[in-house]
Amino acid sequence: MAITDDVLVIGGGLAGATAALAAAETAPDARVRLVTAKQSTLRHASGLIDVLGYAPDSEGQGQEQEQGQGQTPIVDPFAELDTLPTGHPYERVGGEAVRDALEFFDDIAGDAYAGGHTDKNALVPTHGGTVKPTARYPTATADGLASDDRDALLVGFETLPDFEAPLAAAHLEAAGAPFDARGVTLSFPGIVRDDAKVTRYAHLLDRNEQVAAAGEDEIGAREALAAAVESHLEGEPRVGFPAIVGDDRPAAVRESLADALGVDIFEVPMGPPSLPGLRLEDLLYAALEDAGVRMTSGVPVVDYETGNDAIDHVVVDRNGAEIPHEAAQYVLATGGLVGKGIESGRERVSEPLFDCHVPHASDRYDWFVDDVFGEQPYARFGLAPDRELRPLDANDDPEFRNLRAAGAVLGGYDYAAEKSGAGVSLATGYVAGTRAGEESE
Template structure:
């Protein structure tokens, strides 16, 4: 029996789930096909719109790279000056705003930043300061614009967060507060190689843990035990930052409990993978999608497609009839009226490259690039590398374009990091582009089948 939907989304990251949610809310029957876990599990959980202008935009205006020294205060002011190839120019400022409205509705009071157009400056685990448009409520007390002194607390077994080093870097960056770092043992008898999810689970359940005293051992709830371990390191600081492991489900409750014990504001410092804020965001998006009726088929890759003429036989005028998912050696077709490609960029394997060139591996969409591989890179290690902007080109309705500038398929759109024309890492724009193009592509695809 053939599986058929109105809209099929290929990719289950932030872009794919945003596409699905936007399309479902327009009344479409939507399915998400996802091979692996979402990349949100490796993301910081911060939602950037635009932190820095791209170097190409500065060059177009005749400005030097020195204009990139400071972060953008208002990302919306900068969008109209971006290069024409940038995805934000396709969706426009209002498209970005609509996407953030959808995001704010999904996450509710779990995120902050919706009250202003201005970027917030959030300290990271490396001691840098990141401009971002939306940030978890658990990070709110840690903003770099706050002048209250801060103690950063690291744990001996969480080696990705060196609290004293991060504090030194923050002070070197010129933040308006004094920062110190302390490294402690997480209370209780946890394995030396315990994952941060184990600590988070213990805090969620407020498990009782053994605490050593002067010649005695007692048991305390882990939240109280953690606060008691931190107290000797406080020197009047008004806020305390922990690596982002304060629970997977009860983070607000844990922060409140620690604040009550410590007499100071508590905040989380965003971390690298595995990222609990990213997992929390993934959970919120999945829940919203399921509430909207989105179906998920996960664990197997999309490997091919069909048109009316057969498998992989598309021409510029063809429509896609189905995509094929590899399952136990068989290729299972999933039919739909509209398709959206949201498989990620070079990191997520949505764009592939070898010595022969650069390609989009499922639909063989055109990816503009130089035939000379030496043109893919800049001379400087941290230069303006062309490969960072590799991706699929689209029209104004986010339909993927072929080499001649026509739609590859009339019912295929693209969203998120698979798009070309921007460097999300340098600009700090990854989540924003995924949200904005996801909403636009999802709504457009749904309107094709519901009108």
């Protein structure tokens, strides 16, 4: 007996979660299920919600462009959405859908995220020191914006080599940020091993664990950290830390530090493992639970059956047992090359679950250009959908009537260059989920 749902979403990253939430909202009576095979790639993500930071295919960009001759970032991403080339996921769904998706996200995120008060991009300093354009940012990062002209003290830690605060401060100055930034490197109270995981830092602060303090008995980790920072403050009204300021209770930790120091506290987004990315995942999974979406994790889709140009059912592998899952509508949100929703061999690039058509050059030496930051063809690998987000075959016909695709499994855009990853996942997840919900009824 197959497990039967109305909408089956495959893939549990930002696009898949958004699709499932949108389907559940559109069709409140529908059974919506999300199946995931493995950990999502959100642990790699900064937790920022980019919409569009740089225009794709603009003049001067591309293979011949010398590194260091960058464009300036887009101020209003929504104003640029209608100028995108045909086939870009935003062009497929249309500018209005992108706005709707961002509103949908704002409702889900509540006060965990900020930036919805304006259409303009924010410029956020990240761990490399320079700024990047983004449309929404965690509240934990809100006091760190580079357009905010208040001076800032950046605090790094000897045992966290990913963030060298004095270097980041100098880099911000080189990037022309309109405030003075200084950086100091401290040792983190309570961290005894040089290779402690980032969650260890966060948990010390979450639980306010007792740690050894100079010349005193043990005190709480938050107080100890504030005391270590205090002597380095030179009147800066805001202090930035790498994104380890709490895991389960980040707002409370920030508040404690802010109260103790009399300044605003912000987090600088970091590379993997990224706590802001994992917090975003937690937020989405809580919303999925609230919305009554059924969740089945750790089950890769291994097979499928078709009938009538549609997917009849898929088969998942649960601990070696093959279990059929049947639904009226399917959303494929398995990610791109990183999430393994797109795979490749020496001869060919493919979509492994349904073997949907992935446009690509036949010679793998045409998959890249020589400048590492040039216009990379591989970065655009993915499915080409119609305006309903149904993946198209080589003849531009939908592969299946009831399959839509969302997020990085789609091609035709370079999210890294454009800074559009989260926005595309939200917009296409929202549209695919909404349509799937509508048609499931």
